[in-house]
Amino acid sequence: xxxxxxxxxxxxxxxxxxxxxxxxxxxxxxxxxxxxxxxxxxxxxxxxxxxxxxxxxxxxxxxxxxxxxxxxxxxxxxxxxxxxxxxxxxxxxxxxxxxxxxxxxxxxxxxxxxxxxxxxxxxxxxxxxxxxxxxxxxxxxxxxxxxxxxxxxxxxxxxxxxxxxxxxxxxxxxxxxxxxxxxxxxxxxxxxxxxxxxxxxxxxxxxxxxxxxxxxxxxxxxxxxxxxxxxxxxxxxxxxxxxxxxxxxxxxxxxxxxxxxxxxxxxxxxxxxxxxxxxxxxxxxxxxxxxxxxxxxxxxxxxxxxxxxxxxxxxxxxxxxxxxxxxxxxxxxxxxxxxxxxxxxxxxxxxxxxxxx
Ligand SMILES: [Zn+2]
Numbered sequence: 001x002x003x004x005x006x007x008x009x010x011x012x013x014x015x016x017x018x019x020x021x022x023x024x025x026x027x028x029x030x031x032x033x034x035x036x037x038x039x040x041x042x043x044x045x046x047x048x049x050x051x052x053x054x055x056x057x058x059x060x061x062x063x064x065x066x067x068x069x070x071x072x073x074x075x076x077x078x079x080x081x082x083x084x085x086x087x088x089x090x091x092x093x094x095x096x097x098x099x100x101x102x103x104x105x106x107x108x109x110x111x112x113x114x115x116x117x118x119x120x121x122x123x124x125x126x127x128x129x130x131x132x133x134x135x136x137x138x139x140x141x142x143x144x145x146x147x148x149x150x151x152x153x154x155x156x157x158x159x160x161x162x163x164x165x166x167x168x169x170x171x172x173x174x175x176x177x178x179x180x181x182x183x184x185x186x187x188x189x190x191x192x193x194x195x196x197x198x199x200x201x202x203x204x205x206x207x208x209x210x211x212x213x214x215x216x217x218x219x220x221x222x223x224x225x226x227x228x229x230x231x232x233x234x235x236x237x238x239x240x241x242x243x244x245x246x247x248x249x250x251x252x253x254x255x256x257x258x259x260x261x262x263x264x265x266x267x268x269x270x271x272x273x274x275x276x277x278x279x280x281x282x283x284x285x286x287x288x289x290x291x292x293x294x295x296x297x298x299x300x301x302x303x304x305x306x307x308x309x310x311x312x313x314x315x316x317x318x319x320x321x322x323x324x325x326x327x328x329x330x331x332x333x334x335x336x337x338x339x340x341x342x343x344x345x346x347x348x349x350x351x352x353x354x355x356x357x
Contacts, residue, residue, distance in 0.1 A: 029090050029303035030090060030091070030092040030301060030302060030303065031081055031084035031085040031091055031094075031300075031301040031303060031305070032081040032091045032092065032301055033081075033092075033095050033096070033300045033313060033329055034078065034081060034096045034098055034310065034311070034313065035095060035097050036098050036100060036268075036272075036294075036314045036315065037056065037100075037106075037110070037315050039054055039055035039056070039103050039105055039317075040055075040056055040058055040061055040103075040105050040106060040109045041055060041105040041108075041109050042057050042058060042059070043055075044057070045317075047164045048142075048145070048146055048167045048168065049142075050138075050141075050142055050171040051138055051139065051142055053314075053316045053317045055317040056315055056317045056320055057320070058109045058110065058113050061110060061113045061315075062113045064315065065114075065119055066117070067322050067326060068095060068329065069117065071326065072093055073093055073095045074094050075094075075097065075117060075118070075120060076091075076094045076095065076096055077096060077120040077122070078098060078120075078266055079265070079291075080096065081301055082291060082292045082307065082310075084301075085292075085303070085305060085310075090303065092300065095329065096120070096121075097120070097122070098121065098122045098124060098228070098294065098312060099121060099122070099123045099124070100123075100124045100268055101124070101125075101129060101136075101234070102126060102129055102210050102211050102216060103209055103211070104209065104210060104211050104215060106123055106219070107211060107215060107218070111224075111225075114224050115224065118224070119224065120224045120225075121224060121225060121226070122225075122226040122227070122228045122266065123216075123219065123225065123226075123227055123228070124227075124228040124267075124294075125211075125228070125230055125252075126230040126232070126234045126252065126270070127232045127252045127255035127256060128231075128232045129206055129210040129234065130210060130212055130213055130255075131255065132203075132206050132207060133232075133233075134188060134232070134233045135192060135195075135205070136205060136209065136234075137188070137191040139209060140191050140194075140195055140200065141178075143200060144194065144198045144200045145170050145174075146167065148161055148198060150162075151170050151174065151198070153194050153196075153198065154191070154193040154194040154197060155182075155190070156173075156174055156177045156194065157170075157173045157177060159173060178190060178191065183239075184236055184239035185235070185244065187235070188233065213259040213260075216259065217259065217260060220260055226266075227262075228264050228265075228266040228267060228268060229249065229252045229253045229256055229264040229266070229268075230268050231249055231251075231252040231267075231270055232248050232252040232255060233248055235248055235270060236270060236271050236276035236277075237249070237269060237270065237276060237281045238277055238280065238281055239276070242280065242284060245280075245281060246284045246287060246288055249284065249285060249288040249290070250288050250289075253289070253290075263289075265291040265292075266290060266291060266292050267285050267288075267290040267292075267294070268294045269293060269296075271296070272294070272295040272297070272312070273296055273297070274295075274297070277295055277309070278309075279309065281293075281308075281309075285308045286307075286308050290308065291307070293310065294310045294312050295309055295310065295311060295312065296312055297309075297311045297312075298311055298312070298313050298314070299311035313329060
């Protein structure tokens with residue numbers, strides 16, 4: 001856990017201790033709030049776990065939903081939040097739950113928790129993951145580094161990866177290389193090249209983690225489940241040409257419609273942080289026909305929110321502490337600008353690292 005995370009954690013703990021959610025304005029006018037999850041699985045992270053922020057345990061999810069109910073929150077569908085926004089209806093107590101990427105553990109470990117709480121949820125499916133055509137570079141990179149004493153190849157940095165510290169530094173350097181230096185349209189082939197040079201079976205990775213279409217269909221049949229779009233190639237759209245970004249959104253929706261028989265109306269931008277999606281992508285999402293699109297910028301859905309650039313609050317595996325999550329889902333927090341801006345900036349900074357996706 002980095003110093004930055006520790007800092008954010010301390011800031012949030014401070015807020016929790018002073019009962020910030022109760023002291024702050026109730027977020028009047030908010031159309032509700034949207035939570036983001038990725039993996040839900042019982043495994044606890046080891047010493048080298050650069051993607052730990054993306055994973056919460058079913059037990060924590062269960063406790064979080066229980067807590068949210070206890071403080072008067074109500075679980076609603078994601079489209080209900082969009083309805084609220086469009087109708088100008090204030091519903092600060094309403095919360096929608098979303099899960100990005102289409103991981104199998106969503107059906108195995110999260111669904112039973114959602115059923116217990118009768119909580120609707122939306123899974124944002126990346127069609128290229130379910131089609132097995134797009135690699136999960138951050139998952140591959142973690143495994144390549146975890147099991148080896150060094151990393152090199154694919155034009156990236158050659159680094160030792162013997163100790164936990166070296167592994168963490170190598171992951172950060174490679175993440176920077178892949179997300180900032182390599183052209184976005186070449187990220188997939190770059191991680192495949194690295195995997196081959198490292199003797200890592202990247203073709204087997206996506207099927208081991210992500211639902212295939214049969215599994216997505218089975219999940220979609222659950223009355224609590226909705227399926228949203230998450231593009232075809234899971235690329236940072238802002239780093240693509242407008243034509244390619246639009247095509248990625250349309251193709252992702254096309255594939256879901258072909259496989260499920262229904263076109264998704266809602267989109268989550270891959271990564272969701274400002275360097276991956278902004279006003280240009282919002283306009284393209286509208287052009288692609290989506291009713292609304294979601295980022296991972298934290299906040300409640302304000303009455304004046306832009307429908308194609310809506311905020312969501314990440315349920316971060318690094319903060320599996322109910323008091324902290326209670327602060328995060330307090331609409332008042334995000335409406336009280338001064339003093340809390342630092343915590344918010346810290347979270348946005350955290351979001352800028354692809355470890356939160
Ligand atoms: Zn994603």
